[in-house]
Amino acid sequence: MRQFAETGLVALDLANTWDEYLDDPERLPDAAALHRFCHELGEHGDLGGRGELREGGELGGRRGLAEGGELSVDDLRAVHAVRERLRTVLSCDPPARTRALAQWAGALPIRVVVEESGGAPRQRLTAPEGSDLAERLAVRSVAELLDLAASGGWERLRLCAADPCKDAFVDQSRPGKRQFCSTRCANRAHAAASRARRG
Incomplete structure (x- = not known):
């Protein structure tokens, strides 16, 4: 849980x-x-x-x-x-x-x-x-x-860019370019983008 x-x-x-x-x-x-x-x-x-x-x-x-x-x-x-x-x-x-x-x-x-x-x-x-x-x-x-x-x-307070997730997070990465709330969402978004490119 x-x-x-x-x-x-x-x-x-x-x-x-x-x-x-x-x-x-x-x-x-x-x-x-x-x-x-x-x-x-x-x-x-x-x-x-x-x-x-x-x-x-x-x-x-x-x-x-x-x-x-x-x-x-x-x-x-x-x-x-x-x-x-x-x-x-x-x-x-x-x-x-x-x-x-x-x-x-x-x-x-x-x-x-x-x-x-x-x-x-x-x-x-x-x-x-x-x-x-x-x-x-x-x-x-x-x-x-x-x-x-x-x-x-x-400025680093964001909502996750992985659809359908809209979790809020604070980007604490050094470059300040993070788009996803978690590796779970980053992996899902990258997998979806990869499928879209192949399809």
């Missing part, structure tokens, strides 16, 4: 939970899969420095979670909507992507927190206390994409 935390960035890993190679492309079909996604990406408690932490690292007890801390069908639908918004943002070329990200961020409940980092102030985007799971994932995704842009990765 393919793991969810492939890049460690919610922004990319959530976008990549739709896999066109599968007979059923939906990799988050139910609350159990969403719970596993949250666990793998640290959304159950430790958010890796992003989002609001809850005492004891509990997933339950927040607005948008069903009674007893279980994820609900509404949580699943809301997270699917965040994924679609992410995929829309990521599908744009860099200048349009910036505008799409700004528009999305403007519609989210985002708080700016100033904290100490190495003796200097540092700002961090976070979802307000009591935000539901989808809002927290959305804010975390926006924060990660802004961090990626600040580190020089905005």
Whole structure:
């Protein structure tokens, strides 16, 4: 079974939970899969420095979670909507992507927190206390994409060129010319091109 935390960035890993190679492309079909996604990406408690932490690292007890801390069908639908918004943002070329990200961020409940980092102030985007799971994932995704842009990765953020795959990835190759998210997709694309040339 393919793991969810492939890049460690919610922004990319959530976008990549739709896999066109599968007979059923939906990799988050139910609350159990969403719970596993949250666990793998640290959304159950430790958010890796992003989002609001809850005492004891509990997933339950927040607005948008069903009674007893279980994820609900509404949580699943809301997270699917965040994924679609992410995929829309990521599908744009860099200048349009910036505008799409700004528009999305403007519609989210985002708080700016100033904290100490190495003796200097540092700002961090976070979802307000009591935000539901989808809002927290959305804010975390926006924060990660802004961090990626600040580190020089905005132009290297791409969607896989192997049809039908549309997985998002950051090209970390030295020349910056990578087109495929994985060797799996590169091999499939090269094999398809070879068949087309012969046929």
